[in-house]
Amino acid sequence: MTDRAELFDSITALIAPFNKKDVALTDATTFAGDLEWDSLTVMDFVAAVEDEFDILITMNMQAEIETVGQLVDAVAKLKGA
Template sequence: MTDSISDIVHRLIEPFNQKGVAVTATTLFAQDLEWDSLTVLDFVANVEDEFDILITMNQQAEIETVGQLVSAVGELQAK
């Protein structure tokens, strides 16, 4: 299940990956992808729609890497 979540998250990142960064589980959204707050909001909205989940502002603040996001999505889907 984690692989499919990871694949989907990577697909959702692509349109926002303006720098062409090679995305891995350790890729940092702010530092590596250089996303601003508006980009993050757009991306999170896409993730929420794709997985039919709600990521709170507190959860967003704790998620810094792609791997952390994949884990969080898995946990939220399990609820």
């Protein structure tokens, strides 16, 4: 599971500049509830993730992703890992 751990670390590093409240990040951390992100922050963050991993996250996918863990799994799936 090292690949998932590395992916988690990469994604949490991307979250850091957006993590204004310095929330401890786990698989269960929610973007709306725990991190209190608004839609603009989400869009900026999604763009950063897409650029970092050279993937495209659809609007439908974004609507289903509520936690850091779900995002890690979605990126892994999109990358074919």
